[in-house]
Amino acid sequence: MASDTARRQRAGYHHGDLRAALLAAAEQELIEKGVEGFSLRGVAKRAGVSHAAPAHHFRDTKDLLTALAALAARRFRDAMLDRQLQAPRNARSQFIASGLGYVEFALANPALFDLMFGSKRPDFASEDFSTPASEAFMVLVEGVAALRGDDPLTLAEGRAEILAAWSLVHGLAELLIAGRLAFAEADLAADREGTILRAIERALPLGGKTC
Template sequence: MLETDLPTAAPRKTYHHGDLRQTLIAAAEAELIEKGLEGFSLRGCAKRAGVSHAAPAHHFKDADALLSALAAEGFDRLNASMAEAMDAVDGDMMEKFVASGVGYVDFACANPALFHLMFGSRRPDHESPPLAEAGGRAFAVLTGNVATMTGRDYATDPAAGEDVIAAWAMVHGLSELLIGGKLHLPEDMPRPAFKALISAIIRRSGPKI
């Protein structure tokens, strides 16, 4: 019998080092959306990802570590949403400031479960470097916009701090009202009308230049 005629074992399904981690993060988001934090488990994520219940331990020590990684990815996606909204406008800095707020609200409304994990849950380790750094990058969009518009530094000027807090409170509170169904908008509201409404609300809390 030739060597090539020897039977071969069926190929095993394997993951490259980075693939399993990202697959588990995607599974975690789906699990979170479907079951909420109360029903969230590492075993459930493993099953959804199609791997053994022991496989996640290669990347995450427990369910909270996986949630921390998902939250960090959420902040990166929030950052991207704000950046994309800002890049889409050709106006002055106020227009870009407003656009970043629209991007924030857009992200929240499109990802309510993830948004609440990022901002309303104690399960992620917000002190872990990846999550802290991702959150810092998203926050820097707001502080950077305020500094550009006013010439005031959030880190050293109390007035800039007030501007940042007011703007953040506005867009975050608006997001929570929309997600929670407390602020009722027409389901068939055209996209331009929605953006115009959100923009008008954000302008009311904009920094005083």
């Protein structure tokens, strides 16, 4: 019994939830070292387990990064939905709220945001990732649909408005993370949320409703 316990501890089972511990360590590894410097060995060391322990849950680095990207996608989706819960229940306010949630997630989690949108290392075809990622995309689609009063995915004009809205919030997030908005620095310093909100308002579908 004692030898079995020792083997389990060496494998990392003393964490109680090894998978969650590895994902938490992986997030910190990503934040500090970036995706290029990310390694299973580094994650294991950070989690305080043997270098072989991650194999109990993740086949390789790609598998772990895919799981981390899936976790990020769920948080991303929830950030937009949580923002909508705080907003008035009309199409315009809900659309703007989802955009605020999008940008706020990116600013609070730049490493995870880059992993989802700027890296080729995760397996984005994995259902664990694609399901929450698609749900996050549908928050945007449903917002445009509510403003237009139709299914925007079925019409070229509607798809163009989805593209415009997505491009605006994503580009805004990327520029804010990169610190490339010096011309609006005073506005952002005085009222960051208000400045972002006003920018998102410009993405309201022109052909749709505004209430």
